[in-house]
Amino acid sequence: MSSDNDIELKVVHTTCPYCGVGCGITAHVDQEQHRLQIQGDHCHPANFGRLCSKGSSLADTIELKSRLLEPTVYGRECSWSEALDMVADSFTSTIKQYGPDAVAIYGSGQLLTEDYYVANKLMKGFIGSGNMDTNSRLCMSSVVAGYKRAFGADTVPGCYDDYEQAEMIVLIGSNTAWCHPVSFQRIRAAKENNPDLKIVVIDPRRTASCELADLHLPIAIGSDTILFNSLLNYLNQQDALDQQYIRQHTEGWAETLISAQTSSSDSARVAEHCRLRPQDVELFFNWFASHKKVMSLFSQGINQSSSGTDKVNSIINCHLATGSIGKPGMGPFSLTGQPNAMGGREVGGLAHQLAAHMDFSNSKDIERVARFWNTHTIARKPGYAAVDLFNAIHDGKVKAIWIMGTNPVVSLPNADKVKQALQRCDFVVVSDCISETDTTALAHVKLPALGWSEKDGTVTNSERRISRQRALFEPAGSAKPDWWIVTQVARRMGYEHAFHYTRSVEIFREHAALSGYENNPQQQVRDFDISAFAEISQHDYDHLQPTQWPVNHEYPEGLQRLFADGHFFTPSGKAQFIAITPRRPVNLPNQDYPLILNTGRIRDQWHTMTRTALAANLNQHKPEPFVEIHPLDAQQYQLMHNTLALIESTWGKMMARVQLTDTQQQGTLFVPMHWTEQYASHGRIGALVNPVVDPISNQPESKHTPVRIKTYPAAWYGFILSRHPLKFKQPEYLIKVTGEQFYRYEMAGEEVPETWQAWTRHVLCNTHHETPQWQEYIDPSMGTYRAARILDNQLESIFFVAPTIDLPERSWLTGLFVKPVLKKDERLALLIGKPPLGTQDIGPIVCSCFNVGEKTIQAAIKEKELKSHQEIGLCLKAGTNCGSCIPEIKALL
Numbered sequence: 042m043s044s045d046n047d048i049e050l051k052v053v054h055t056t057c058p059y060c061g062v063g064c065g066i067t068a069h070v071d072q073e074q075h076r077l078q079i080q081g082d083h084c085h086p087a088n089f090g091r092l093c094s095k096g097s098s099l100a101d102t103i104e105l106k107s108r109l110l111e112p113t114v115y116g117r118e119c120s121w122s123e124a125l126d127m128v129a130d131s132f133t134s135t136i137k138q139y140g141p142d143a144v145a146i147y148g149s150g151q152l153l154t155e156d157y158y159v160a161n162k163l164m165k166g167f168i169g170s171g172n173m174d175t176n177s178r179l180c181m182s183s184v185v186a187g188y189k190r191a192f193g194a195d196t197v198p199g200c201y202d203d204y205e206q207a208e209m210i211v212l213i214g215s216n217t218a219w220c221h222p223v224s225f226q227r228i229r230a231a232k233e234n235n236p237d238l239k240i241v242v243i244d245p246r247r248t249a250s251c252e253l254a255d256l257h258l259p260i261a262i263g264s265d266t267i268l269f270n271s272l273l274n275y276l277n278q279q280d281a282l283d284q285q286y287i288r289q290h291t292e293g294w295a296e297t298l299i300s301a302q303t304s305s306s307d308s309a310r311v312a313e314h315c316r317l318r319p320q321d322v323e324l325f326f327n328w329f330a331s332h333k334k335v336m337s338l339f340s341q342g343i344n345q346s347s348s349g350t351d352k353v354n355s356i357i358n359c360h361l362a363t364g365s366i367g368k369p370g371m372g373p374f375s376l377t378g379q380p381n382a383m384g385g386r387e388v389g390g391l392a393h394q395l396a397a398h399m400d401f402s403n404s405k406d407i408e409r410v411a412r413f414w415n416t417h418t419i420a421r422k423p424g425y426a427a428v429d430l431f432n433a434i435h436d437g438k439v440k441a442i443w444i445m446g447t448n449p450v451v452s453l454p455n456a457d458k459v460k461q462a463l464q465r466c467d468f469v470v471v472s473d474c475i476s477e478t479d480t481t482a483l484a485h486v487k488l489p490a491l492g493w494s495e496k497d498g499t500v501t502n503s504e505r506r507i508s509r510q511r512a513l514f515e516p517a518g519s520a521k522p523d524w525w526i527v528t529q530v531a532r533r534m535g536y537e538h539a540f541h542y543t544r545s546v547e548i549f550r551e552h553a554a555l556s557g558y559e560n561n562p563q564q565q566v567r568d569f570d571i572s573a574f575a576e577i578s579q580h581d582y583d584h585l586q587p588t589q590w591p592v593n594h595e596y597p598e599g600l601q602r603l604f605a606d607g608h609f610f611t612p613s614g615k616a617q618f619i620a621i622t623p624r625r626p627v628n629l630p631n632q633d634y635p636l637i638l639n640t641g642r643i644r645d646q647w648h649t650m651t652r653t654a655l656a657a658n659l660n661q662h663k664p665e666p667f668v669e670i671h672p673l674d675a676q677q678y679q680l681m682h683n684t685l686a687l688i689e690s691t692w693g694k695m696m697a698r699v700q701l702t703d704t705q706q707q708g709t710l711f712v713p714m715h716w717t718e719q720y721a722s723h724g725r726i727g728a729l730v731n732p733v734v735d736p737i738s739n740q741p742e743s744k745h746t747p748v749r750i751k752t753y754p755a756a757w758y759g760f761i762l763s764r765h766p767l768k769f770k771q772p773e774y775l776i777k778v779t780g781e782q783f784y785r786y787e788m789a790g791e792e793v794p795e796t797w798q799a800w801t802r803h804v805l806c807n808t809h810h811e812t813p814q815w816q817e818y819i820d821p822s823m824g825t826y827r828a829a830r831i832l833d834n835q836l837e838s839i840f841f842v843a844p845t846i847d848l849p850e851r852s853w854l855t856g857l858f859v860k861p862v863l864k865k866d867e868r869l870a871l872l873i874g875k876p877p878l879g880t881q882d883i884g885p886i887v888c889s890c891f892n893v894g895e896k897t898i899q900a901a902i903k904e905k906e907l908k909s910h911q912e913i914g915l916c917l918k919a920g921t922n923c924g925s926c927i928p929e930i931k932a933l934l
């Protein structure tokens with residue numbers, strides 16, 4: 042393939058760094074110009090060429106402006122050796138004075154398996170503390186605990202191919218359409234090929250995923266265990282059990298059934314508890330009972346709960362009871378959030394784990410890992426899990442923390458306390474590829490890590506498939522691999538003999554060898570076994586094809602499904618039913634905080650936006666933090682659509698744009714999790730979220746926080762669009778959005794400046810030395826002011842302010858920044874804020890891939906009488922690339 046200049050582009054196969062689908066990418070790399078073209082890898086079994094909007098936009102996120110390029114110590118750039126010495130010396134002296142449990146590492150599902158392995162080895166194997174936890178605690182530790190209880194191992198039984206073979210797919214607490222879009226596309230294709238495939242969505246919200254649903258159960262938040270206990274009961278009553286499977290391969294059935302019978306009665310009562318229609322519950326139960334090939338896909342709506350582990354086991358119980366596990370088209374399947382959440386689990390990234398699926402609950406595991414690592418200082422008990430870890434920092438018990446590739450000041454619950462904890466902490470190290478985050482702002486030492494396009498190692502996706510992330514570019518600045526940084530610190534702390542690595546393949550070999558160490562395949566001691574890679578050559582590692590573990594002597598090519606033989610990794614070899622007694626969420630709504638706050642992701646942003654917010658097209662779909670509220674609740678709290686609201690909980694507060702929607706249940710709010718202080722003055726939802734955790738998994742209850750809401754009493758609303766970034770005194774409400782050749786600032790405040798002219802000149806005039814032409818309009822009686830600056834017949838900046846939200850739509854105005862010159866009628870229309878007659882405003886962006894707006898789609902539907910998303914695709918291309926916007930196109934139809 043050639044670039045514009047006919048330069049031969051290097052083709053590299055790598056893996057998307059965002060969600061747990063783990064899509065393969067074919068990258069065409071122009072190393073000289075530091076440019077990329079991205080395509081889905083047609084040969085990768087996770088996606089077969091598909092990518093979602095986030096994956097498709099990766100080329101726009103590799104810019105160097107935002108990168109951390111040099112190590113810094115107390116704000117001063119320094120050499121690597123100075124920074125590494127400081128980290129090693131500070132950790133060593135803290136351990137000497139206060140013991141090993143006074144230091145900690147907090148990692149991330151963004152780390153490669155090799156990075157994770159050495160970090161965990163350092164902390165648990167040599168420093169001798171269990172204090173290594175990871176942000177994966179926030180998204181899937183409940184399923185780790187649930188699988189372990191049921192199967193004796195943290196094992197996803199099935200694979201993505203099962204989507205195409207299932208007769209029924211149940212999506213539980215998962216907006217797959219937005220959070221795992223390529224999996225959703227595969228499910229959509231499966232449904233198109235087999236219209237008999239039943240799809241049930243169980244979710245309190247009517248999400249984009251309901252587009253495919255034959256049945257949507259808008260369950261009351263937190264009542265999932267009642268529903269699945271009741272399903273178990275129903276399966277028993279209807280004689281829909283696989284009695285032979287239960288007898289031969291499971292234990293604990295009798296107690297579990299009694300528990301299910303005690304906590305659930307007829308479907309009418311269950312429907313009442315779960316706030317569902319009895320006939321819908323009946324239908325779901327009937328479908329589950331009458332189909333053998335049932336897949337239950339679940340995600341954060343199940344895991345992020347104070348009873349998350351029980352929810353997982355209540356689902357697994359139903360699959361064990363019907364024997365629908367380990368065979369094609371069936372099984373309980375957890376969709377993991379992060380690209381390498383699974384890799385982190387394999388190497389022991391969670392504080393209760395050791396490595397290679399061994400943990401602190403088994404003394405034999407501890408001795409085995411100690412033998413393998415040849416260490417006598419191995420930790421012997423679990424460390425602090427994420428929420429407790431930051432509490433321990435706050436309380437001064439942990440005095441030095443090393444945060445790797447994550448942003449806990451935004452993503453953890455009770456995030457203001459996390460911020461305080463880091464402000465109080467004696468020594469905070471952050472290794473990251475991004476320079477300015479809410480967390481790096483509090484670091485004493487910042488260490489520049491490689492970005493996605495420079496990393497070289499492995500990741501594991503939701504279906505246990507190990508894939509290579511390969512380097513596309515040389516490291517930016519002085520950035521180094523995370524494993525290298527850890528290794529250098531470990532050597533300085535005196536552990537040279539155990540941290541001799543010079544290449545990532547050496548770590549991968551050791552990791553693979555540990556997985557097979559004292560792991561007799563005949564006795565099936567541990568399921569995680571990739572010992573076939575223990576002596577992998579550099580060449581074979583470089584060319585490693587995506588493979589599902591186990592990969593050992595018995596399965597040299599990997600294995601699609603586990604447990605087909607009915608053998609599990611419990612002491613008896615049998616799967617365990619877990620008797621579930623449903624529990625209510627810990628903090629219930631009350632007089633002061635009468636609403637339930639639910640949190641989640643949006644389609645085009647990833648986690649705390651450090652990378653996706655760099656891609657202009659990903660910022661257009663949902664540019665501001667928003668709160669979704671049912672219209673009747675909005676009426677009760679006197680909230681108007683598109684105004685601003687203040688949301689408060691016991692723990693903190695935030696501001697968000699009000700969106701009225703009947704997809705939201707009465708009494709509940711939904712707010713996305715992504716915004717940080719880098720992009721929003723008061724957009725950190727983590728500040729409000731309940732720090733209660735599941736007692737088994739320690740996963741926080743991020744889906745259920747009692748809150749109250751009221752209108753933000755703005756005296757004015759305004760926005761600026763500017764060709765250059767602006768610096769100005771922050772009004773109370775400020776949102777920063779990067780667009781295509783422009784920066785957008787959404788604002789509101791309670792105090793009105795003395796004159797808007799003076800304010801505007803002060804804010805806009807410091808960006809350019811040349812004198813622009815001004816257009817201005819002022820209506821003092823209405824409190825409105827509009828100003829535009831034009832330089833060389835191009836729009837330089839434009840500002841609108843009004844006492845209400847009645848401001849022009851931004852889409853036409855933002856489109857003017859990519860125009861080489863403004864036409865006369867466009868100049869005349871600037872301060873009206875509407876396109877000249879005969880020009881169409883595209884409206885809010887629906888299709889990010891082809892920049893197609895809502896108004897364009899509506900006009901095409903009307904004028905060309907389009908009847909399907911396929912027809913719209915043919916006409917406008919919208920929805921024909923990643924397909925993430927198809928649910929919205931269907932809604933417009």
Ligand code: SF4
Nearest residue numbers: 057059060064093096
């Ligand atoms: Fe990346 Fe999207 Fe695939 Fe997830 S679904 S791995 S975000 S391309």
